[in-house]
Amino acid sequence: MIQLFFWSTPNAYKVSILLEELAMPYEVVPVHIGKGEQFKADFLAISPNNKVPAIVDEDGPGQEPISIFESGAIMVYLADKAGSDLFPAEPRRRSTVLQWLMFQMGGVGPMLGQAHHFRKYSPEPIPYAIDRYTREAHRLYGVIDRRLAQCEYLAGDRYSLADIATYPWLRPYKWQGQDLDEWPNIGRWYSEVRARPAVQRGLSVLAEKVDRSGKPPEGERWKNLFGQS
Numbered sequence: 234m235i236q237l238f239f240w241s242t243p244n245a246y247k248v249s250i251l252l253e254e255l256a257m258p259y260e261v262v263p264v265h266i267g268k269g270e271q272f273k274a275d276f277l278a279i280s281p282n283n284k285v286p287a288i289v290d291e292d293g294p295g296q297e298p299i300s301i302f303e304s305g306a307i308m309v310y311l312a313d314k315a316g317s318d319l320f321p322a323e324p325r326r327r328s329t330v331l332q333w334l335m336f337q338m339g340g341v342g343p344m345l346g347q348a349h350h351f352r353k354y355s356p357e358p359i360p361y362a363i364d365r366y367t368r369e370a371h372r373l374y375g376v377i378d379r380r381l382a383q384c385e386y387l388a389g390d391r392y393s394l395a396d397i398a399t400y401p402w403l404r405p406y407k408w409q410g411q412d413l414d415e416w417p418n419i420g421r422w423y424s425e426v427r428a429r430p431a432v433q434r435g436l437s438v439l440a441e442k443v444d445r446s447g448k449p450p451e452g453e454r455w456k457n458l459f460g461q462s
């Protein structure tokens with residue numbers, strides 16, 4: 234059984250969606266990041282960077298438990314464990330999936346996350362930061378749209394880890410100052426991915442705990458999310 238240490242963030246949704254796509258049994262362990270639960274010692278023993286998601290696989294290599302942090306590493310581990318074509322064994326296809334997965338990890342996630350922060354969560358508007366990261370989000374959307382003009386999915390003609398990793402970060406496109414009408418190829422891909430039953434199930438994890446008020450966090454909650462050193 235996989236234990237998934239989870240809160241409702243784009244990175245955590247990557248893993249819940251993947252587990253659903255793999256039909257792999259898992260147990261959700263909530264880690265309320267607004268309450269600072271990511272800083273507790275027992276969680277830090279699993280995720281030293283105090284970030285969700287993390288997993289513990291009780292049936293790891295050699296039938297021994299293993300803990301894994303960082304969403305990309307978790308995705309590769311789970312897909313390999315399942316022998317899934319979402320991360321294919323054939324070297325050329327595997328390399329392409331890995332490149333687009335790393336593009337998400339190194340570009341899409343960090344840069345769109347900064348766009349989120351400065352457009353929605355910053356205590357005071359910082360025009361340079363808002364402009365910088367909104368423009369970078371626009372550039373990244375352009376990279377993705379051009380790629381999806383060439384092929385059905387990010388890594389070619391088959392759905393893969395790259396699509397699962399990228400989709401949750403594009404869901405809040407309005408927070409990033411983007412309009413999907415500008416990106417027809419993203420729009421086509423976005424609708425296809427969103428319609429997958431496993432994606433919908435993965436996004437429903439802890440749905441009852443998601444704050445949909447749209448209000449920026451304040452006080453201790455803001456500190457726990459953004460102010461801890």
